[in-house]
Ligand code: SF4
């Protein structure tokens with residue numbers, strides 16, 4: 014027997030999966046550039062979020078049309094991929110449709126896959142129409158020009174190709190089964206592809222066999238390609254949505270974290286037992302003072318960086334952002350895309366130099382503009398809208414913190430309000446001693 | 455507005471060796487902003503009517519630090535927070551009510567880690583509690599059957615998941631509540647949050663409060679009900695900007711309740 018095909022198959026698998034693992038390692042390394050934050054608490058609650066938000070897509074269905082289409086593609090994608098197990102087995106061992114030993118259940122599975130494949134095909138076409146012809150506003154913001162727009166369409170094309178190959182493969186198989194060609198035993202049920210099969214009637218057996226093999230090979234190679242395309246695409250969310258929803262923010266949206274370094278400083282200042290003239294009790298004299306807030310990706314925490322890789326670029330956040338709706342530059346989706354782009358740039362820098370060598374760029378100004386940051390009302394609409402538990406607001410807040418605490422670069426009026434708070438305990442220039450005057454007015 | 459308001463301070467209570475049932479946190483807007491002061495007084499009239507033993511901090515109250523924190527000044531925020539916590543803990547305060555969702559959010563969610571642990575209620579929640587306990591009665595009165603829409607404050611709604619308390623009060627007032635398309639968890643911000651109140655908006659096509667007011671106007675309300683002094687200002691400005699101040703009033707729910715009772 015000729016083992017050449019099996020060896021080729023093994024090689025394809027090896028390269029495809031090896032490259033993929035390499036990408037995953039890179040993503041992991043890049044995410045861990047971020048600062049530490051403990052998101053391992055409350056495992057039960059976190060697991061529940063993973064189950065409902067990622068598996069159950071509870072947030073997606075809030076927009077019924079796209080939510081439903083997405084559900085079809087997602088379920089189809091997961092379930093049809095069971096078929097890949099058989100393809101891998103067949104490819105390695107040299108069998109044909111090895112899982113048919115499961116008999117009636119196998120027929121049921123193949124039948125179900127076919128129906129799903131058709132549904133996925135229809136959904137993907139509708140998605141394409143929505144994105145390109147119907148001009149749904151959130152797909153046409155400025156940050157969606159160029160690669161992000163192409164990326165979204167490329168994925169849809171890949172899906173169409175994969176589903177078509179799957180159905181062609183089955184149709185050819187069915188055709189050959191009907192003719193009783195050797196190697197093609199009568200297994201499986203083909204509720205969809207049996208209608209494609211008649212197209213092959215005028216073809217010779219050998220060319221249909223060739224077609225069947227061709228579709229089979231392209232299908233598995235296509236899947237391996239898709240797997241490796243993920244790293245460059247917003248489609249990474251099909252993997253990262255799971256950890257991302259697990260590690261999402263659990264506290265109420267209104268609670269912003271308190272910086273512990275600031276707490277200890279303020280406590281020290283307010284403690285009457287501390288002699289203000291004594292030398293400060295700094296334990297480590299050489300310690301570099303902590304940088305407040307974020308001006309680049311390494312100042313963010315790893316959950317924020319995981320968020321950036323997970324973003325699906327769906328724009329649900331931007332479409333509900335009051336600043337964006339009223340024409341300001343701020344777009345929470347762009348915040349996430351910029352963070353990912355900068356992180357990738359930093360990652361490549363590390364690939365090249367072994368460690369990060371300053372490149373004269375940073376997330377602030379080179380990617381995210383101050384004008385964007387200052388337009389945010391901290392309304393949490395973006396956080397609420399995100400189907401995969403991303404928190405763009407936390408990045409905006411960290412960057413504002415950097416601007417104010419490290420650069421004293423708040424807008425002038427805001428600086429005035431803060432001076433008032435400092436001096437008289439209110440954002441307006443009223444005397445604290447007048448605070449109860451309203452009672453007699 | 456017949457009787458003078460009774461507004462005791464914590465200092466007075468303590469001098470008498472007593473402790474009020476609840477501390478009313480007035481907040482900066484409630485203390486100084488002309489429009490918001492009316493809300494403060496309306497709420498006090500309700501408290502007086504229901505004979506609630508409450509106190510204010512008066513001149514000992516200071517900004518919670520919310521605008522500082524949301525502007526990015528964590529240091530100033532924590533200075534304010536710890537100063538306030540010192541005062542509150544000094545008076546052994548256990549329960550706080552406030553008519554400002556920003557104060558509510560900050561004290562409830564961000565003070566505990568810094569040593570301030572209190573039961574904190576938004577005034578719409580507190581009023582519901584009084585109703586439930588039978589200490590306050592609310593009837594429709596002059597609002598019965600009126601078309602009213604309610605604007606969810608971000609820091610009460612999305613930030614803290616409270617959508618029902620204000621709506622229950624409106625139900626008690628027997629109004630015809632017409633929801634805007636974007637309401638509850640999908641509510642659109644009025645544009646004031648995140649310290650925007652204290653700065654000029656960034657360049658754009660429109661101000662956020664106009665966008666929101668236009669949406670409210672679409673429901674053809676006679677009143678836009680609010681539950682936050684900042685939303686109130688934003689929506690009032692919006693209504694003026696649309697030249698609708700003759701037809702549409704912006705009112706805090708506390709004002710509506712006080713008015714319904716002719717307090
Ligand atoms: S929190 Fe900021 S970025 Fe998010 S929707 Fe609101 S205004 Fe937009």
Ligand code: SF4
Nearest residue numbers: 324325327328330399
């Ligand atoms: S942050 Fe969330 S809502 Fe916004 S584009 Fe990314 S995935 Fe969509």
